[in-house]
Amino acid sequence: MELYFLGTGAGIPSKQRNVSAAALRFFNDQGSTWLFDCGEATQHQILYTPLKLSKIDKIFITHLHGDHIYGLPGVLGSRSFQGTETPLTLFGPKGLKDFVQTSLSVSGTFLRYRLEVVEVEDGAVFKERNTVIKVKKLVHGIPSFGYRIEEENQAGSLQVDKLKALGVPPGPLYGQLKEGKQIQLEDGRFINGKDFLGPCKKGRKIAVLGDTRYTEAAIELAKDVDVLVHEATFGAHEQELAHQYYHSTSVQAAKVAKMAEASSLILTHISSRYGENADRLLNEAKEQFVNTYLAKDLWSYSIQP
Structure with a gap:
């Protein structure tokens, strides 16, 4: 698996960071790709990566704020314009179906593939091939969800x-x-x-969270994961501001990773106020949780078996 970060900014795009989107590419499944959030210009960012719209068969939307969904109509339409006919499933909060249907209808966009929209609720569980997806509601100004992806354990190699x-x-x-x-x-x-048979091959576990205040639900989603992707909109000294705007600080993200005993933490959704000084957030988090990375646009992170 490999995580590609297409947009790592918060709220509005900046010269350093586009708005939210990340893709999880499966190498053992013909390059099948799952997209997490789809901010404005996501399809443009994809052009600078090895990813292909035709290989995206699942899209998970964490919440319906514009910086997480305004790129969705373009991705859906372009996937069809390129001739893709394989089905696509879209997961997200209630209201997502109306947003998609209205966007496609008003723009006169026809999809040549079957599109299924699944509106998720707290505690939902889905099975996709050899992977289980678990959903938990977080704490944000509007309904926002986190997704936990659990790969099933695989039998060991034949001796x-x-x-x-x-x-x-x-x-x-x-x-x-x-x-x-x-x-x-x-x-x-x-x-x-x-x-x-040799030792069982342990399945990989990933948690990708939407915008949220610090919450126990995040710790539950991130329990024992190989990778936790968590927002860090604000710095450590702006905890009150983060709480006011329903977001998290770098240190709160690190606290979630530490409490959950995650293997690694990736910070994203970085406010444009930090500009070239975003490494400050990374250093703050590392004081609490050493194995922390700061995502940047078009950066990728490999998740080994």
């Missing part, structure tokens, strides 16, 4: 050398053993596939 030492020839039997099944060999012996 071929051991099988060859027992005289088990390569072929269809290896497939059955890989599935953990018991088989009988031609000489009458029974062997159990589970005895020839």
Whole structure:
């Protein structure tokens, strides 16, 4: 998996940062890509990455503020104009369906692919292929959600050398053993596939949160994740301002990562007031949680198995 940050600013675009959007690309699934939020000019940012609109098959909207959804009609329309016919599912808060339908209808935009809009609620759980998506409501001025993506554990590698030492020839039997099944060999012996599998490969876990004040719900979503993507609109000394505008500080984001025992934290949704001085937020967070990164537009982060 790889996370691409297409927009890492807050509220309005700046010369350094576009508004919110991030993409999660799956390398073991023909490049399938999930988009998280879709601020203005997201499709333009995609042009500077290896991502393709045709490969986006899921879009998760955290909340309906303009800096998170105003790029959506353009992405949906361009995906169709390019000839893509594969289905796309859109997840987000109540009201998202009306926004999409109105935008497409008023602009006379026809989609050549099937579009499904799923309006999420607190506690919702979805299963997509070998991945589970969990939804929790956060604390913002309007309904805002966080998404937890859990990859299922995978069976360990088949220990071929051991099988060859027992005289088990390569072929269809290896497939059955890989599935953990018991088989009988031609000489009458029974062997159990589970005895020839290496350690289980632990599924990856990612939490991508929408705009929010510090909240226990964020800690729950981020529990034991490999990567937590959390907003850091304000600096440590502007906690009251962050609370007033329903946002978080760099230190609060780090506190969530620490309490959740996350492996790494990525700060995003950075206010334009910091301009070239955004590293201040990174340094503040690192004092609380060392493994912290500051996202920048067009920066990517690899999530290894």
